[in-house]
Amino acid sequence: MSPHRTWQHPNSALYTDHYELTMLQASLHSGAAHRRSVFEVFTRRLPEGRRYGVVAGTGRLLEGLAHFRFGQEQLDALRAAGVVDDTTLAWLADFRFTGNIWGYAEGEAYFPSSPILIVEGTFAEACILETYLLSVLNHDSAIASAASRMTGAAGSRPCIEMGSRRTQEESAVAAARAAIIGGFATTSNLEAGRRYGLRTVGTAAHSFTLLHDSEPEAFAAQVAALGKGTSLLVDTYDVEQGVRNAVAAGGPDLGAVRLDSGDLVEQARWVRQLLDDLGNHQTRIVVTSDLDEYAIGLLASAPVDSYGVGTSLVTGSGAPTAGMVYKLVSRTDDDGAFVSVAKAAKNKTSVGGRKYALRRLNESGRAVAEVLGIGSHPYDDGNDRTLLHQFVADGEVLPGWTGPEGVQRAVERHRQSMAELPGSVMRLQRGEPAIPTEYEEST
Amino acid sequence: MSPHRTWQHPNSALYTDHYELTMLQASLHSGAAHRRSVFEVFTRRLPEGRRYGVVAGTGRLLEGLAHFRFGQEQLDALRAAGVVDDTTLAWLADFRFTGNIWGYAEGEAYFPSSPILIVEGTFAEACILETYLLSVLNHDSAIASAASRMTGAAGSRPCIEMGSRRTQEESAVAAARAAIIGGFATTSNLEAGRRYGLRTVGTAAHSFTLLHDSEPEAFAAQVAALGKGTSLLVDTYDVEQGVRNAVAAGGPDLGAVRLDSGDLVEQARWVRQLLDDLGNHQTRIVVTSDLDEYAIGLLASAPVDSYGVGTSLVTGSGAPTAGMVYKLVSRTDDDGAFVSVAKAAKNKTSVGGRKYALRRLNESGRAVAEVLGIGSHPYDDGNDRTLLHQFVADGEVLPGWTGPEGVQRAVERHRQSMAELPGSVMRLQRGEPAIPTEYEEST
Incomplete structure (x- = not known):
């Protein structure tokens, strides 16, 4: 049994707002609790200026669904x-839960109104899942969306997730997972590594240098214990001396030096030169000082080998929640016929009716629109890609979406979806969604 | 045994960055792991324009400390x-952990450089707690700080925490707890209610109205199941008709109507008038539409009875993390004598030496400064208040700080600390910290 399998998922039933259960009580009382219902998760708009979002959390919520049980304690x-x-x-x-759940594959790009998750069941069973499903998707998608912009800006250089200390301890685990889905190479979070089979990395902090009587002593201790491939943090005292001390400690095989302060562009240039002058052509430069996607973009021309990202990543780089909502779009009447409900309301903030979705691709396979059908599948011209997958059938979670396998699949989905979108998707400047969302209403 | 006692705290040991353990390995190798060390948690600055922060998370981290164990699974x-x-x-x-921990009481106000938590032990045992302690304090303090500004703006009107769906599911529990510490009256989060003995509240969403064939049927069902004291959500279709339907369903004893959209100031005025005209003088008005401290402040003149706050609260109202760091400030040398370390570094981002803290009060008991002593207690003129409390003695968590008792104590501490600060602390406009931080260096 692999290590991640030993993690015992907590009971998830009370990750729930009080009103979900009082609505349940009132609808059991009126009898309406048993009406078949369709709820959809979507976002009305992307965070300001963002061109796309990235779905994440689906695997986590499917893992948690089996633990959404009201036991004696609850x-x-x-x-x-x-x-x-x-x-x-x-x-x-x-x-x-005995119903069905469909949705966008984890790692998929999404746009305004994309039906990211569709839950079909009785009102009662679909209603009480609301808070939990939204918590997972809103958090994880916010992080994956930020991560994706960062890895886009970083190009082929790897990004390292290291934001655990700047977010709640369980959010940190979820954030590490979401970062990997958004294209990060590794994480510092050990629990995320354990649960999802992710590669973890890390070396040393300033305190390690300060603990020792001198920088050379600290570096020697680190190299002796962790090998020459380690990364030495060179900015505790003086960066130039730090680099020289690092090379003295690690020799030509020293793995990397880490820069955590100052003007990183300028510093990276002369540190690279110094390393080369000292013969350390293979020693990499890792930078880690309050980076976000813009700082990463600005470092594109500097001789940097990898980026460590913390605070900005785990706080969604200005958009800490994805703003997804969970809306009843259709339910049966007394005769058992489905009625689109949101459209009936004057306060029309949602489009009623069950949605179907595809990504319209042109002849070169490039995405040109998000096409949503209301009540039926939109017309597929042959090049298009269906976006909805079934995750749960009659209450059973279908295989392939959870655990380490689900994460790896999401990483690949994210990579493919990004490659398919127009190049404008990678622009960091504020703008419109990379592709428009279009409705095809059934007749 | 009360319900919260049945909650099984998860193992917390792997809520940890990889590098904490590689530093441990390297320091065990060099022998420096056993040097006595003092680490401090503080923030270099408050979020831009904020006048104070509120410490939260201390009780949670003390609860988690007993579960920071490397068992076979880990x-x-x-x-x-x-x-x-x-x-x-x-x-x-x-x-x-066999060391000592002191810190600011949970609920206390803090300012730049306030030594919020002080951990003393061997380097090894203090180092590996870093990520976990910071995760808890950075998240919970960010939420409590935002909550405090909101409850300050709300004055005597109660605030209801309802942001669970907009943050990760375990963050939601911690956020509910932090909101209560920051002065919120109640929360919607059932798990927070269970763990910490908090009062939970909630009524119904738009989906409940849409589920039924008409608004009167929905309202009748809710009143029949939940009683006349319930809150009816009146803006699914037409607000005026909604209020009339609500009064028809609940009669003069209807608890409240909830407004979740539109211009809340103007709407609250005419809804209050309409309720009064219909004889429902006791029926309260609850508002809940993307509120933050500024929106709450703008509603001060409107006839609103309580505020439901979600997204802005759980995302820290623009400051989703408190930005606290954990720095080695002192450690022993080979002779066992303590050496202030941060001051030795040219890259001087922290003030070295063990800190002591008091809040300087004037003769009327009003706070005028945060006074920090380096290496010894600052001079107390008799009116001042000591800010550091011992939480852990030789590895043992001292009683009174954890569980529901800890939360209640923090609520009271927050109330008292706010009353003691100058009135400017409640200004929502950007400004300087409400009181200055001053150092008194020992000679």
């Missing part, structure tokens, strides 16, 4: 707090 | 991934 807590009545508690005790 | 994962060598794994297997 029921006792709800009873003690008087959240719902005994009828509702009895319904919760038996709860198993 | 060791197997580290071995399989080749993170550290066998000597280091053996050290981790025996690891128990």
Whole structure:
């Protein structure tokens, strides 16, 4: 059994807003709880100026779905707090999601109104999942979207996720996973490494140098313990002396030096020159000082080998939540016929009716539009790519989307989707979505 | 046993950056791992324009400290991934934190350089806690700081935390707890309610109305199931008709109507008038549409009874992380004497030496400065208030800071600290910290 398999997923049932359960109680009372319903997750707009988003969290929520159970502990807590009545508690005790879930593959690009997740079941069973599904998708997609812009700006140079300390401890695990989906090469987060089979990396902080009586002593200790391939942090005292000390400690096989302060563009240039002058042509330069996608873009011309990114990544680089909502778009009436509901409302903030989605590709395979069908599949001209996949069938999670396998699949999906989008998608300047979202209404 | 006691805290040891353990390995190799060390958590600056921050997370990290253990699962994962060598794994297997921790009480206001947490132990044991401690404090303090500004703007009107869906599922639990510490009255998060004994609230969403064949049917169902004291969401179709339908369903004892869209100031005015005209003088108005501290401030003159706050709260209202760092400030040399280390570095980003802190109060008990002593307690003129409390003594967590008791104590600490600060602290306009941070260096 691989190490990640030993992780015990927590119960996820109470990652839920109080009102999901009071709505359940009221709808059980009215009988409407049993109406078949379709809820959709989408975002009305991208964060300001962003050209695309990246779906992430799908694998995590599918992993958590099996643990969305109201056991004795959860029921006792709800009873003690008087959240719902005994009828509702009895319904919760038996709860198993028995419906269907479709959605965009994890790693896929999304645009305004893209139906990222579609949940079909009774109102009761689809309603109570709302908070949990949105928590996972809103967080993870925000991070993957930021990560994707950063790796786009970095081009072929690898990005290292190292933001754990700047976000809540479990968010840090999810953020590391989402960063990898968005194209990051590695993470510093050990728990993410364990759960999802991700490669973790790391070397030393300023405190390690300060702990020792001198920089040469600290570097010698690190090389002795971690090998010459390690990265030495050279800016605790004086960068030039630090580089010289690093080369003295590691010799020509020293793996890398890390720069964590100052004008990185200018510093990287002369540090590269100094390393080369000292014969350390193979020693890489890692930079790590409050980088975001713009700083990475500005470093494109500097002789930098990899980027360590922390705060900006785990806070979504200005957009810490993806702003996704979960809306009832269709439900049955007393005769069992589906009725599109959102369209009936005057406060028309959602488009009613079950959605189908494809990415319209031109003859060269380049994406030109996000096409949404309402109530039926949009017309596929033969080049197009269907975006919805089934994740859950009659309550059973289908294989391939979860665990390390799901992450690897999402990494590949992200890579392919980015290659298919127009080149403008990589522009960091504020602008419109890279492709328009178009509706094809069924007749 | 109360419901929150049934929650099983997860193992927290791998909420850790890879480099903490490689530093451990290298320092075990050099022998410096055993030097006594003092690390401090502080922030170099407040988020731009903020006048104060609020410490939160202390109770959570003390709860997690007992679960920071390298059990077989953690060791197997580290071995399989080749993170550290066998000597280091053996050290981790025996690891128990045996040092001391002091810090600001949870709920306390903080300012630039305030020593929010001080960890004293061997380098090895203090180093490996870094990532976890910072994750907890950076997240929770960011949320509590935003919450405090919101409750300050709301004055005596209660604020309801309802942002779970816009942040990662475990962050949502921590955010609910931090919001309460920052003065929120209630939360929608059921898991936070269970773990920390918090009161949870909630009523219904637009989907509940849309599920039913008409708004009157939906309202009747909700009142029948949840009682007349419930809050009815009146803006699914037409707000005026919604209010009339709500009053028809709930009668004069209807608890509240909720407004979730539109111009809330103007709407609250005429909805209040309409409710009064219909005889519903006791029916409250709850507003909930993308509120932040500024929107709350603008609603001060509107007849609103409570505020539901989501996205802005859980994303820290523009400052999603508190920016706290964990720095080695002092460690012993080969003779066992403590040496201030940060001051030795040319790259002087921290002030070396163990800190002591008090809040200087004037004769009326109003705070006038944050006074930090380096190496010794600053002079106390008799009115001042000591800010550092001991949380952990020789590895043992001292009672009173964790669980529901810790939260209640933090709520009270926050209330008292805010009352003590100058009135300018509540200004929402950008400005300088409400009180200056001053150093008193020992001679």
